[in-house]
Amino acid sequence: MKRAFPILAALTALLLAYAFYEAMWVAPMERTMGDVQRIFYYHVPSAWTAFLLFTVNLVASVVYLIRRNAKADAVAVVCAEVGVVFCTVVLVTGPIWARPVWGIWWTWDVRLTTTLVLWLIYVSYLVLRRFSDSSQTPKLAAVLAIFGALDVPLVYFSIWFFRTQHPQPVIGGGGSIDPRMLHVLLINWLAFSCFAFLVCWARYRLEWLHREAEEEEALASLHGPSQ
Amino acid sequence: MSSLRSITLATLTKDIRLEWRSRDAINSMLFFSLLVVVIFSFSFDPNAEESRQIAGGLIWVAFLFAAVVALNQTWARELRNQVLDAYRVSPAPANALFVAKALGNFILVSLLEAVMAPLFMIFYNLRPLGPAWQLIPVAILGTWALVVNGTFFAAMSLRTRSREIMLPLLLFPISIPAVQSMVEATRIILAGDGSARFWIVLLLTYDVVFTTACLALFETILQAE
Amino acid sequence: MNSIKFLYAAYIATWLTHGFYLVSLVSRYTRWRQMKVAQSSGVYVQNHLVFAILVTILCCLPAGVPAILYAAQVNGKLQAGDIAGARTASKKAKMWCWISVGASLAGGLVYLLIAVGVAGSTSR
Numbered sequence: 001m002k003r004a005f006p007i008l009a010a011l012t013a014l015l016l017a018y019a020f021y022e023a024m025w026v027a028p029m030e031r032t033m034g035d036v037q038r039i040f041y042y043h044v045p046s047a048w049t050a051f052l053l054f055t056v057n058l059v060a061s062v063v064y065l066i067r068r069n070a071k072a073d074a075v076a077v078v079c080a081e082v083g084v085v086f087c088t089v090v091l092v093t094g095p096i097w098a099r100p101v102w103g104i105w106w107t108w109d110v111r112l113t114t115t116l117v118l119w120l121i122y123v124s125y126l127v128l129r130r131f132s133d134s135s136q137t138p139k140l141a142a143v144l145a146i147f148g149a150l151d152v153p154l155v156y157f158s159i160w161f162f163r164t165q166h167p168q169p170v171i172g173g174g175g176s177i178d179p180r181m182l183h184v185l186l187i188n189w190l191a192f193s194c195f196a197f198l199v200c201w202a203r204y205r206l207e208w209l210h211r212e213a214e215e216e217e218a219l220a221s222l223h224g225p226s227q
Numbered sequence: 228m229s230s231l232r233s234i235t236l237a238t239l240t241k242d243i244r245l246e247w248r249s250r251d252a253i254n255s256m257l258f259f260s261l262l263v264v265v266i267f268s269f270s271f272d273p274n275a276e277e278s279r280q281i282a283g284g285l286i287w288v289a290f291l292f293a294a295v296v297a298l299n300q301t302w303a304r305e306l307r308n309q310v311l312d313a314y315r316v317s318p319a320p321a322n323a324l325f326v327a328k329a330l331g332n333f334i335l336v337s338l339l340e341a342v343m344a345p346l347f348m349i350f351y352n353l354r355p356l357g358p359a360w361q362l363i364p365v366a367i368l369g370t371w372a373l374v375v376n377g378t379f380f381a382a383m384s385l386r387t388r389s390r391e392i393m394l395p396l397l398l399f400p401i402s403i404p405a406v407q408s409m410v411e412a413t414r415i416i417l418a419g420d421g422s423a424r425f426w427i428v429l430l431l432t433y434d435v436v437f438t439t440a441c442l443a444l445f446e447t448i449l450q451a452e
Numbered sequence: 453m454n455s456i457k458f459l460y461a462a463y464i465a466t467w468l469t470h471g472f473y474l475v476s477l478v479s480r481y482t483r484w485r486q487m488k489v490a491q492s493s494g495v496y497v498q499n500h501l502v503f504a505i506l507v508t509i510l511c512c513l514p515a516g517v518p519a520i521l522y523a524a525q526v527n528g529k530l531q532a533g534d535i536a537g538a539r540t541a542s543k544k545a546k547m548w549c550w551i552s553v554g555a556s557l558a559g560g561l562v563y564l565l566i567a568v569g570v571a572g573s574t575s576r
Contacts, residue, residue, distance in 0.1 A: 020463075036455040039462040046466070065447065085473045089466050096462040100455035120400035127396055134386040136450075143383070143444050147376075147401055150436055154404040154429070161425055162411065195470075202477060209484050216491075 012194040019191035027184040039097040045189035046089040049196045053083035058149045061142035073138040078203045087119045110159045117155045121148040238327035260293045260343045268350040278351045283414030286347050293339045295395050298377040321446040329378045356419030368430040369409035379441045405433045489530050497538045499526035500545045507549050511556035519548035
């Protein structure tokens with residue numbers, strides 16, 4: 001298991017490099033936006049990966065509440081952290097893309113705002129984890145994850161309706177996509193998913209190391225303050 | 228079922244009686260609300276036409292801050308007297324405690340709003356151009372939305388460091404759709420432009436979803452302290 | 453086209469964000485390692501390994517290499533029981549890290565002065 005990690009890391013690095021090459025040179029130039037549109041190939045896969053990670057966090061949280069399985073809780077923490085990192089990338093690349101194309105840094109459009117709220121909810125999740133010292137932190141965090149999941153559809157709905165009342169340019173546009181662009185998009189998504197998986201794996205191992213160290217400390221202090 | 232109601236009622240009346248006997252907390256919160264209104268009036272110049280557009284947002288932000296101040300001391304009395312431990316070992320359903328607390332907070336925050344709203348109307352010279360009666364369901368549903376989640380998150384924050392900052396940190400992101408609905412509905416009613424029906428329905432949905440979630444998960448939280 | 457800068461900025465920002473997170477993971481791991489070593493030897497000595505790697509990549513490479521070499525010795529010496537040696541290696545590693553930072557700052561300052569000087573002289 002441990003030997004697989006460097007091999008997978010090397011493969012993922014190659015895949016990321018290939019995906020970068022595709023995004024920069026192979027993908028056709030967009031008619032209206034020009035080369036800046038290539039940000040799309042980093043922005044959208046990061047968003048999909050972040051949402052996937054948050055979904056895994058939700059599932060792990062529910063599993064933890066039902067079964068009190070420590071591994072589920074570790075998976076939840078890991079996915080929340082890495083998800084926040086990818087979500088940050090989305091929120092940073094979004095405005096960087098919007099500025100040259102639509103002239104504005106930010107707009108309260110449905111997707112960007114929902115991503116922002118999701119980011120806020122999960123940052124508050126991580127803060128709760130850090131500030132809560134009790135052994136029941138996993139339970140509290142799991143409940144917060146469920147509340148967040150219930151909230152997101154409501155957020156989406158409310159902003160969607162708000163937008164129909166106050167229309168503004170939609171960032172990222174809708175509509176059909178050139179199959180060659182879709183191909184590059186999917187390659188980048190595959191590369192970033194592998195990258196996310198590796199980072200999660202590393203973080204998961206680190207989490208287990210920390211938990212074992214805490215257990216040892218607890219046991220050591222139980223056996224008497226010899227020092 | 229009747230025991231749930233009687234326990235809830237007993238807890239609620241006990242809380243109200245205790246609050247009434249030492250009115251310090253309520254008085255200081257009322258004064259805080261007044262200060263918030265005055266500061267907002269200085270910061271956002273209440274010139275008639277624009278004020279109607281932003282008043283919806285201002286009034287609810289002011290209510291939000293007042294609500295957080297009220298919510299922060301929700302469980303303080305219980306903590307001081309180990310009431311929560313007593314509840315955990317008693318056969319009383321945890322939901323009774325939660326509903327009683329939430330209702331108590333609802334009454335308190337509504338009281339604060341009843342003081343602040345007329346002041347806002349006066350300072351900003353507001354006259355609702357739309358159907359004014361709709362402001363009542365907006366106020367009730369909106370306040371309940373803040374209070375139900377606020378009471379729940381206050382319970383969650385009990386064992387955390389920096390308890391007072393933890394509550395707004397958890398509450399604000401989750402409350403975003405509710406706050407947007409309240410603000411939009413109030414703005415529409417005050418400016419008389421369009422129908423606030425969608426926002427009222429969204430507020431109702433929010434309330435139903437989160438009240439159910441809080442009732443379902445409060446037992447878990449209570450055991451977690 | 454000026455908007456190309458935004459394209460590069462976006463890609464760089466993406467990798468910077470991921471980079472920050474990965475560096476935080478590595479430093480959390482080294483801190484865990486140091487705790488383990490401290491538990492077995494009873495003494496806690498910082499190895500500055502992450503700092504050394506960062507300054508080698510970001511600041512001055514020639515000064516960063518001795519920093520990394522000394523930092524890598526610390527844990528080994530601790531485990532072998534040579535606490536004084538570990539402390540000296542740790543101090544030397546830290547010194548070379550700061551030398552690297554200082555060298556790159558000084559280099560940057562010199563570059564700035566020359567650039568301003570050249571700009572001043574050509575504008576006349």
